Amino acid sequence: MSPPGASLSRKTALWGEHVALGADMDAYAWAGMAMPWTYRTSLAEEQRAVRERAGLADVSQLQVVSVRGPGAVSCLERLVPRRIADMAVGTSRFTVLLSRFGRICDEALVLRVAEDELWLSHGAGATRAQLAKLVDSGQAPDVQVATLDDLHVLSLQGPSSAEVLASLTREDVAGLPFLGHRQVTLGPHDVLLSRSGFTGELGFELFCRADDAVPLWRLLLSAAAPVGVVPYGYRCVDLLRIKAGFTLYPSDLGGVSSLWEAGLSWLVRDKVGEYVGHEAVAKAKEWFGTDAKACRTSTELLSLPDVDAVFIASCDHWHASHLEQVAQAGKHIYVEKPMAIEQDELNRAYAAANAFMDAIASQQAAYLGQ
Secondary structure, three states: OEOOOOOOOEOOOOHHHHHHOOOOOOOEEEOOEEEOOOOOOOHHHHHHHHHHOOEEEEOOOOEEEEEEOOOHHHHHHHHOOOOOOOOOOOEEEEEEEEOOOOOEEEEEEEEEEEOOEEEEEEOOOOHHHHHHHHHHOOOOOOOEEEEOOOEEEEEEEOOOHHHHHHOOOOOOOOOOOOOEEEEEEEOOEEEEEEOOOOOOOOEEEEEEEHHHHHHHHHHHHHHHHHHOOEEOOHHHHHHHHHHOOOOOOOOOOOOOOOOOOOOOHHHHOOOOOOOOOHHHHHHHHHHHOOOOOOOOOHHHHHOOOOOOEEEEOOOOOOOHHHHHHHHHOOOEEEEOOOOOOOHHHHHHHHHHHHHHHHHHHHHHHHHHOO
16 A cells, blocks of 8 residues: 555545545555545454444455457466456456466456456556566567546445345346356446455445446445445455455565465466466476465364475464464474464464575575575
8 A cells, every 4th residue: 555645546436435435545555546634433343344243345446457459368467467368257266366477476366358358457566567578579460459448437335235235236146156247237237247345245346437426326325224334445445355364465465485485386287388487386386386275173184194384374263272283293393374362372383484484485586596
């Protein structure tokens, strides 16, 4: 996020709505757009609404790029480390973007909106720059690239979100699969409705025109009033995504030197062919070896004798005693986001983590020539 006074290249159509809710729109910006960090409501109230009922956020700081034409799929296959060619129309996939050194330089949700058109909904990183390099180099022919600056994104999240949307359309909202999307009409507004979000709850993101953003925002608040909807700001978004174990570029991913270090090696598991950073990824795989294993409990983790390094994205459900057991078993620990454990309880875990990360940095520098 940018500090106060940062230069802005975009302005949300919902500026007045945020100010009316008590947001200081001069406090924070992200990806060139001022954003409501907090409202008059408390963080506890906003989080509880999303977890138990419904919350509504303006996430229009997300930048959306359209890649269309006969070469659109081939272009994205060369751009990102995740497989794209087998995506069906109406589906989405999370991916990251890499530098030629294999370092993460952005994250994006890829939406296949047509056979020959894909959208990249990305954050504050180098997606557009990487895409421009690819096109300018002649490696991505037969494509037209356009930044959809007029597009706004509203995020309705929470257990009651499908019920609220179902009251506004005849479409089968509840039947939309996770990461699926389709064009729907909500009241008089045409939107692309995506079953996605950054909270870990049932939720939807609505891509709409700037002219529709304010009336659609008000329509959603009115329709969701019976279930107790609460608008939530970016401070709440950040807390919700951390507690759900979701990483963010650059906050969490900007300093890592490989997909393995970030716990994202699964992205390249089915990838075929060359892409930006593929040589560095191949070298990193030589050092890290097999794919990481995901474990939800310390008992499950300790039952894996071939695992000697542990990356924990969120400590909300991990107690200090669990970490001690893992450390005593001789497994190195890296804790990314300690949320519910006191710092003094993590000293031993961090000692092992620091040694492990120093070893990773040394090995990566040798392999990648940096």
